[in-house]
Amino acid sequence: MNDINSYRRKFLGGLAGTAAVATIAPGIFLREVQAKPADEAVSDKVRWGMLIDTNKLDDGGDACIEACKKEHGWGNDPKSNDTQQAQWIRKVKVTEKMTGHEVTLPVMCQHCETAPCVDVCPTGASMKRADGIVQVNKHICIGCRYCMMACPYKARSFVHETIVDQRPDTPRGKGTVESCNMCVNRVDDGKNPACVDAAPQAMLFGDLNDPDSEISQILKKFGGTQIRADLGLNTGVRYWGI
Amino acid sequence: MLHKSIQSVILTSLMFVLVTGLSACDSNSKPPELMKAVNQFKSDEIRDRHIENMRINHMDELLHKRDETVINGIRTEDHSLKSCINCHIPEQYNGKVLRSTDPEHFCSTCHNYVAQKIDCFQCHVDHPNNSKVSQIAPNDIIHTNAKLGTPSKKHLPSTVAEYKVENLSKHKQVIGEKE
Numbered sequence: 001m002n003d004i005n006s007y008r009r010k011f012l013g014g015l016a017g018t019a020a021v022a023t024i025a026p027g028i029f030l031r032e033v034q035a036k037p038a039d040e041a042v043s044d045k046v047r048w049g050m051l052i053d054t055n056k057l058d059d060g061g062d063a064c065i066e067a068c069k070k071e072h073g074w075g076n077d078p079k080s081n082d083t084q085q086a087q088w089i090r091k092v093k094v095t096e097k098m099t100g101h102e103v104t105l106p107v108m109c110q111h112c113e114t115a116p117c118v119d120v121c122p123t124g125a126s127m128k129r130a131d132g133i134v135q136v137n138k139h140i141c142i143g144c145r146y147c148m149m150a151c152p153y154k155a156r157s158f159v160h161e162t163i164v165d166q167r168p169d170t171p172r173g174k175g176t177v178e179s180c181n182m183c184v185n186r187v188d189d190g191k192n193p194a195c196v197d198a199a200p201q202a203m204l205f206g207d208l209n210d211p212d213s214e215i216s217q218i219l220k221k222f223g224g225t226q227i228r229a230d231l232g233l234n235t236g237v238r239y240w241g242i
Numbered sequence: 243m244l245h246k247s248i249q250s251v252i253l254t255s256l257m258f259v260l261v262t263g264l265s266a267c268d269s270n271s272k273p274p275e276l277m278k279a280v281n282q283f284k285s286d287e288i289r290d291r292h293i294e295n296m297r298i299n300h301m302d303e304l305l306h307k308r309d310e311t312v313i314n315g316i317r318t319e320d321h322s323l324k325s326c327i328n329c330h331i332p333e334q335y336n337g338k339v340l341r342s343t344d345p346e347h348f349c350s351t352c353h354n355y356v357a358q359k360i361d362c363f364q365c366h367v368d369h370p371n372n373s374k375v376s377q378i379a380p381n382d383i384i385h386t387n388a389k390l391g392t393p394s395k396k397h398l399p400s401t402v403a404e405y406k407v408e409n410l411s412k413h414k415q416v417i418g419e420k421e
């Protein structure tokens with residue numbers, strides 16, 4: 001077993017172990033992400049979600065960010081300055097004033113159930129897939145950037161320049177808005193999002209609608225914090241340690 | 243009689259203009275030579291059917307498929323733009339990457355000929371870009387964070403990190419309970 005696997009086992013060990021004992025048999029892990037047949041449409045029976053343990057992210061999420069850049073090819077647009085560069089996922093540092101305790105967490109699209117970006121989009125380009133993944137349908141995006149203003153997590157970016165040599169599975173183009181799409185191409189293929197694979201000791205991806213999934217079991221037992229839970233958006237990305 | 247002959251003269255001259263015009267048109271209107279696809283069909287019959295269908299319907303097929311893919315997550319190879327590109331565009335052409343702005347590009351050859359602007363490649367990559375995403379491993383990653391301007395942080399040795407983190411993490415309790 002390599003290091004990553006052993007981290008993952010430890011991370012999942014406690015709860016997944018008990019859950020497995022209760023439901024199936026010890027040592028049997030249900031596979032979290034199951035590939036749907038390629039010709040089948042996504043259904044609302046699943047809702048993809050993510051749990052991030054910030055205490056286990058010793059690099060504050062740098063590995064996730066690099067993996068995301070590699071997968072989707074953003075972050076190096078030659079003519080854009082630092083404020084114009086796309087940021088699908090970014091590091092946010094929070095310091096508690098009294099104790100000076102610092103927490104660094106990766107923040108990306110939180111894949112809200114009731115997403116403000118979807119509400120405000122005039123063309124329907126900002127959309128939520130049946131399986132809960134929020135993304136931009138760039139074919140009909142007109143680049144008005146209402147969604148960027150509506151998003152309380154500052155998760156969306158605008159592409160300011162002509163892009164070439166995109167990743168084949170991640171089209172990116174001037175004049176459209178983009179954001180984390182939970183690696184739809186990978187998820188449809190039965191894989192984890194790239195960031196989860198880059199930090200398997202701290203991140204867990206799975207189906208929030210399935211009460212037997214690892215992520216649901218862990219969230220049921222220990223809960224998970226939403227960022228700005230007061231907005232009542234029921235985010236698909238949950239955190240520990242913030 | 244005179245009237246009739248004038249009519250016939252006009253008619254013949256018109257015919258002449260039409261025929262010469264058409265023949266001139268004919269010589270210029272040969273469709274442009276298209277680049278041969280990278281992969282070939284097993285039989286000519288299948289290929290001919292594919293060509294016949296695609297000449298007329300490729301835009302509709304692509305339009306239909308794009309919504310199926312983006313909205314419903316259907317990612318079959320049929321009529322996916324990625325498959326078209328992978329088969330019709332070589333990875334290298336004359337030692338360089340073939341782009342949609344080049345006249346030899348499979349799509350551009352015809353689209354230039356009929357002066358039809360093509361929008362796909364404003365977002366989609368216009369040549370096969372199959373360079374595998376190199377192994378995503380936390381250790382060999384360069385840590386930069388342009389926007390925050392924070393100094394790049396070296397990845398901590400896993401054992402040290404594990405030790406520190408586990409002391410704080412809620413998950414410690416989970417593992418602790420089990421052990």
